[in-house]
Amino acid sequence: MSKFTITPRTRLRRLHKRGAFDHATVHAIIDEGYVCHVGARMADRQMVQPTIHWRDADTLYIHGSSKNGFFAALERGEEACVTITHFDGLVLARSAFHHSVNYRCAMIFGKARKVTDDTEKMAALEGLIERIAPGRWNEIRQPDAQELKATTVLAFVIDEVSAKVRNGPPVDDAEDYALPVWAGVVPFELRSGAPITDPGPE
Amino acid sequence: MSKFTITPRTRLRRLHKRGAFDHATVHAIIDEGYVCHVGARMADRQMVQPTIHWRDADTLYIHGSSKNGFFAALERGEEACVTITHFDGLVLARSAFHHSVNYRCAMIFGKARKVTDDTEKMAALEGLIERIAPGRWNEIRQPDAQELKATTVLAFVIDEVSAKVRNGPPVDDAEDYALPVWAGVVPFELRSGAPITDPGPE
Known part of the structure; x- marks a missing residue:
């Protein structure tokens, strides 16, 4: 199993059992x-700031308006952290203390690289569209020179990264299992619904 | 309609139409x-860092282990930003450029206050449990002195805050509406599933 190298920034200080560093999980x-x-x-x-992201091999991409002030700060080399979280459920224990959340999250540390090469930029935007709707890139109008210029694409190398995962039932203190209260997990999931066709203008 | 005061940190530089500052929306x-x-x-x-949050009037609470190093940094007065985001859908336009995301997000700026008063701390934890499952606080074993000590509760005043909302269909350039490609919204929603009862130990 291939793994990411653990660094001072990604080493977990507590709850080591929740840590995940293998490439496949991350x-x-x-x-x-x-x-x-x-x-x-x-x-x-x-x-x-929340924003849509996508991945190509060991690169994580985000994009935004070239007028976005926050992106400009990232371009200037501010240290960043990019976190992706899935909320998988509420964990209802028999004691207040052991209530928890089931989740999976990945945290990527590093500085952004601005994608300045138009070929890479166009390929990255294709990657975004294909990630959203496979096959769509060749059906839509692709960016023209002005639109490309108006879009900033930033890349993060996915190398200094950690993931944390909690799943399964609550873990109560031994003496609390006898308490007469329901305990378990209320699962949550992000689901897509039926597509809504745009009627177009007017 | 009561509104939050717009500050230099919460004023939107672009896309003002997406801004929301009224209390009810936030x-x-x-x-x-x-x-x-x-x-x-x-x-x-x-x-x-992702974490569960809950609100009481104009206070946003988060909690964690008293050994959590990140919480310790927040306690020491680091400037923080707390963002809550709902991903509502993918917006598929006729041009790559006008693809977007429907979302609602709130960003709260400020410094954390550590809740040191045990009465407020206990009331806050009750607020968390009741937010997750109304009525549950009186059914479970409430925190004892040691558990209370092992838990840090941090409070943020919700006053310097902005919200952004995008909803509805794609907005394409006029000449692109004639393109022979499906356009519209794929809605997404976080849904809870059937509760899974904890069988208990072994």
């Missing part, structure tokens, strides 16, 4: 998600 | 979510 968490949360400093502010 | 976005993403610096690192 990539699966990233690929299942549509929206990541990107954190970085921006002037006087701490920001955490 | 509170609804916060209350519908289970998991927020908290961003702050922690020593040499930028962190974005």
